[in-house]
Amino acid sequence: xxxxxxxxxxxxxxxxxxxxxxxxxxxxxxxxxxxxxxxxxxxxxxxxxxxxxxxxxxxxxxxxxxxxxxxxxxxxxxxxxxxxxxxxxxxxxxxxxxxxxxxxxxxxxxxxxxxxxxxxxxxxxxxxxxxxxxxxxxxxxxxxxxxxxxxxxxxxxxxxxxxxxxxxxxxxxxxxxxxxxxxxxxxxxxxxxxxxxxxxxxxxxxxxxxxxxxxxxxxxxxxxxxxxxxxxxxxxxxxxxxxxxxxxxxxxxxxxxxxxxxxxxxxxxxxxxxxxxxxxxxxxxxxxxxxxxxxxxx
Amino acid sequence: xxxxxxxxxxxxxxxxxxxxxxxxxxxxxxxxxxxxxxxxxxxxxxxxxxxxxxxxxxxxxxxxxxxxxxxxxxxxxxxxxxxxxxxxxxxxxxxxxxxxxxxxxxxxxxxxxxxxxxxxxxxxxxxxxxxxxxxxxxxxxxxxxxxxxxxxxxxxxxxxxxxxxxxxxxxxxxxxxxxxxxxxxxxxxxxxxxxxxxxxxxxxxxxxxxxxxxxxxxxxxxxxxxxxxxxxxxxxxxxxxxxxxxxxxxxxxxxxxxxxxxxxxxxxxxxxxxxxxxxxxxxxxxxxxxxxxxxxxx
Numbered sequence: 001x002x003x004x005x006x007x008x009x010x011x012x013x014x015x016x017x018x019x020x021x022x023x024x025x026x027x028x029x030x031x032x033x034x035x036x037x038x039x040x041x042x043x044x045x046x047x048x049x050x051x052x053x054x055x056x057x058x059x060x061x062x063x064x065x066x067x068x069x070x071x072x073x074x075x076x077x078x079x080x081x082x083x084x085x086x087x088x089x090x091x092x093x094x095x096x097x098x099x100x101x102x103x104x105x106x107x108x109x110x111x112x113x114x115x116x117x118x119x120x121x122x123x124x125x126x127x128x129x130x131x132x133x134x135x136x137x138x139x140x141x142x143x144x145x146x147x148x149x150x151x152x153x154x155x156x157x158x159x160x161x162x163x164x165x166x167x168x169x170x171x172x173x174x175x176x177x178x179x180x181x182x183x184x185x186x187x188x189x190x191x192x193x194x195x196x197x198x199x200x201x202x203x204x205x206x207x208x209x210x211x212x213x214x215x216x217x218x219x220x221x222x223x224x225x226x227x228x229x230x231x232x233x234x235x236x237x238x239x240x241x242x243x244x245x246x247x248x249x250x251x252x253x254x255x256x257x258x259x260x261x262x263x264x265x266x267x268x269x270x271x272x273x274x275x276x277x278x279x280x281x282x283x284x285x286x287x288x289x290x291x292x293x294x295x296x297x298x
Numbered sequence: 299x300x301x302x303x304x305x306x307x308x309x310x311x312x313x314x315x316x317x318x319x320x321x322x323x324x325x326x327x328x329x330x331x332x333x334x335x336x337x338x339x340x341x342x343x344x345x346x347x348x349x350x351x352x353x354x355x356x357x358x359x360x361x362x363x364x365x366x367x368x369x370x371x372x373x374x375x376x377x378x379x380x381x382x383x384x385x386x387x388x389x390x391x392x393x394x395x396x397x398x399x400x401x402x403x404x405x406x407x408x409x410x411x412x413x414x415x416x417x418x419x420x421x422x423x424x425x426x427x428x429x430x431x432x433x434x435x436x437x438x439x440x441x442x443x444x445x446x447x448x449x450x451x452x453x454x455x456x457x458x459x460x461x462x463x464x465x466x467x468x469x470x471x472x473x474x475x476x477x478x479x480x481x482x483x484x485x486x487x488x489x490x491x492x493x494x495x496x497x498x499x500x501x502x503x504x505x506x507x508x509x510x511x512x513x514x515x516x517x518x519x520x521x522x523x524x525x526x527x528x529x530x531x532x533x534x535x536x537x538x539x540x541x542x543x544x545x546x547x548x549x550x551x552x553x554x555x556x557x558x559x560x561x562x563x564x565x566x567x568x569x570x571x572x573x574x575x576x577x578x579x580x581x582x583x584x585x586x587x588x589x590x591x592x593x594x595x596x
Contacts (some may be wrong), residue, residue, distance in 0.1 A: 096339070
């Protein structure tokens with residue numbers, strides 16, 4: 001049997017090479033460029049005919065990436081791929097998960113529909129499941145979710161002596177508790193009130209018993225990073241050791257990583273979105289999930 | 299019966315107000331903004347429930363626009379719109395209309411499929427139909443095409459004394475001949491050889507009999523504008539009166555409008571893509587086509 005083919009969308013080469021290596025997949029060649037009018041030109045330089053195909057595309061800044069991604073999947077099918085899967089280490093549009101106000105778009109469902117139409121399976125890392133219990137509620141294709149928590153715990157154990165884990169809010173408490181337990185550390189969660197996208201107030205309480213520990217703030221996503229920035233400022237103003245901020249997905253909108261570092265934090269992320277702060281490699285876990293779902297799919 | 303609703307995607311307000319006015323449609327309110335992580339937030343402030351809906355979105359620089367456009371159509375349906383049509387004065391991705399080389403994406407068909415899934419009908423202005431005879435070959439929904447040629451001819455008659463119409467290549471000869479006939483002017487076409495996206499060589503021949511006329515170069519699209527820029531330079535170097543360059547769709551990649559003006563040309567476009575060169579208004583023709591197709595659709 002011919003090995004499956006793995007294709008990297010532009011910007012995903014770093015992880016794709018590792019995945020192909022781990023999975024013993026062939027790394028395919030995709031030619032993609034922009035015409036002067038900003039339309040995308042796409043050509044498969046490796047034929048996907050009668051091959052199982054996996055396309056790697058992390059979806060930070062999703063709008064500009066989506067159409068080329070759908071072109072790639074559709075073209076692979078037209079060229080005879082036996083199945084086409086999506087490896088999206090960061091899955092966008094998971095936060096708009098209901099109509100909070102009349103007339104709003106529930107974009108999480110719409111993206112799920114488009115991806116389910118274009119692909120046969122999907123693998124992602126810690127999607128922002130809030131009001132959904134599982135991806136299966138909105139995706140009609142087989143999906144696998146990779147959990148970065150064990151890798152985060154392991155990173156903390158290896159790198160931080162005497163940590164106290166701090167979660168962003170009560171909703172994340174279960175996840176934070178698991179990270180902390182695995183890291184052999186105590187934990188607490190911030191209380192926060194969000195006023196606007198960029199305006200968040202937080203409070204720290206009952207933390208004095210851990211004074212002397214290194215505060216390790218963990219969250220699934222750092223976007224504008226307001227909560228973490230405020231927490232870091234509060235902690236340093238109260239004389240705590242330099243905090244560590246860990247996120248699964250470092251999106252870093254509004255230059256938030258610079259603000260975090262300026263506030264005195266060390267920032268650590270997984271390589272679900274490529275960034276200088278990537279210290280935790282999710283490649284091996286992703287490869288395992290791909291191997292599972294690509295086999296059971298039609 | 300309640301009047302249909304017309305919504306402008308961001309950047310299309312200018313034309314939408316005119317269309318709503320012409321058609322006696324109600325201009326609906328769409329709230330759209332970007333979250334810090336560049337995901338799109340969308341909300342219908344005017345309810346599309348049980349209303350016929352038209353969404354106006356010209357598709358120059360299509361990649362970043364496509365996902366928000368599909369969200370808008372899908373949300374209108376979810377909110378109970380009786381039908382959802384697309385008014386796309388400039389329709390992107392019409393040039394990749396076959397696999398010129400093995401493995402290439404035929405993006406014109408893929409975009410047609412996505413639009414046909416999301417909308418009930420579509421109206422556009424002079425799509426770049428080259429190897430397709432009609433949009434119906436790739437679109438599975440009712441479509442109407444507005445032809446700007448009569449408006450271009452009229453503009454030439456009104457503004458240019460003694461014009462000679464020059465088309466970009468032999469493929470466009472039929473269209474150029476029609477524009478010229480209607481403008482009461484002679485015409486010819488350039489001979490051109492395209493080496494790369496941005497490298498085009500052209501020749502002018504048998505033009506001496508029109509010396510003294512004003513050369514009017516016409517084309518459907520000005521993107522990188524290489525052909526027109528070369529033609530303008532050639533004409534001015536041969537002592538012709540300042541040429542006029544007219545396009546239906548002014549995309550102006552690579553700052554081509556500045557290069558055209560610097561080479562001595564006057565540039566004129568329709569308002570299918572908003573630009574300072576818009577001197578030809580396609581609003582009334584578009585309104586007529588929308589009125590036709592929105593009525594006959596299911």
